[in-house]
Amino acid sequence: MSAKRTVNLGEFACGQGEPLTFILGPCVIESRDLIMGVAEELRKIADEMSVRIIFKSSFDKANRTSYESYRGPGLEAGLKVLEEVSKQFGFATTTDIHLPDQAAPAAVVCRILQIPAFLARQTDLVHAAAVATAKNNGIINVKKPQFVAPSDMIHCVNKCREAGQERVLLTERGTTFGYGRLVNDLQCIPEMQSFGCPVVFDATHSVQRPGGKTTSGNREMIPYVARAAVAAGADAVFMETHPTPDQALSDGPNMLPLQNLREIIQQLSQIRVLVNKWSGTD
DSSP: OOOOOEEEEESEEEEESSSEEEEESBBOOHHHHHHHHHHHHHHHHHHHHHHHEEEEBOOOOOOSSSSSSSOOOOOOHHHHHHHHHHHHHHHEEEEEEGGGGGGGHHHOOEEEEEEGGGTOOOHHHHHHHHHHHTTOOOOOEEEEOSSOOOHHHHHHHHHHHTTTOOOOEEOOOOESSSSEEOOOTHHHHHHHHHHTEEEEETTTGGGGOOSSOOOOOGGGGOOOHHHHHHTTSSSSSEEEEEEEGGGGSGGGSSSSSSHHHHHHHHHHHHHHHHHHHHHTTT
């Protein structure tokens, strides 16, 4: 394990002693206009508040509860939109992939490839993403499954490293508690950091309520879980955001309204400054 737990994201680094990184954007690419509008607002926030932002949206949501649910525009069209975001607004981008053959084309466009929590045990998918991101000087972000202990994530990290990818982020997004609830064990954060990986906290999926025809959630809880996670040492915060979450085509109940973003970013950034000071890394 390196002396300092950081991963270079391009224009900035994420990890120990660094300011907080934010991974933000709508859950899924609903339209080009929506994505470009959100990216424009995030660019304003990044510039006005001097915060580090990675833009996130998905070209396909393959793990939807219902077959009729909207999934996204698909690989080719979705990557075209994300590439436009990078060129016009200067953001590095991230998206999730679900199949090994999506890794190579996605890694050309996106700085970070995300492995969904339900798929983090899929060796072929993790290996393909690790190889593709390493080839393109990118990063792999693996979400800890809701059913996996944090100590067991070392095996996924080792799969990435064995494929030649040393730049690994791990994401805490809640653990299954009963049938319809997720809980966050904040001990997951330092435990997964001990593998030499910066840890991301997924504040919006942590407030999901699994079950039913569509997943519900409680977005009012996002600030509470996010503040606790940053105080516990999370290096980045993942929050899906939308101008009108109640009209969103995916994960609306647990997305943060875009107009509320500045306040929570300010709060979390201030907590991060204190954490770095407490740990002697400021």
